[in-house]
Amino acid sequence: MKDNFTLVEVMIVVGILVLLTVLVVPNILRARITANEVGASNSLKTIFSSAQIYKNINSVFPSSTKALLNTAIPLVVTLPRG
Numbered sequence: 001m002k003d004n005f006t007l008v009e010v011m012i013v014v015g016i017l018v019l020l021t022v023l024v025v026p027n028i029l030r031a032r033i034t035a036n037e038v039g040a041s042n043s044l045k046t047i048f049s050s051a052q053i054y055k056n057i058n059s060v061f062p063s064s065t066k067a068l069l070n071t072a073i074p075l076v077v078t079l080p081r082g
Helices: 007-058 065-077
Strands: none
Touching: 007 065
16 A cells, blocks of 8 residues: 655646646735725724714814814713713
8 A cells, every 4th residue: 555645646736736826826815905994984984984073073184193182072971861
């Protein structure tokens, strides 16, 4: 009975692993890029919504993101409990 693998069998397995790697890695990278794009898009939507709320309260757009933060903190602190 045969106890060892032949060189051809090992090379076939290595070839299959390389082929699978070549097919899978680009999809993983593409998914990561898409996730980053979605995260950035959601962050921009949040900033835009915050700027709109700031404008509704103060009648002007904020001059910086610090102005948004300074306005939001008192609103969060004064929320009722329950």
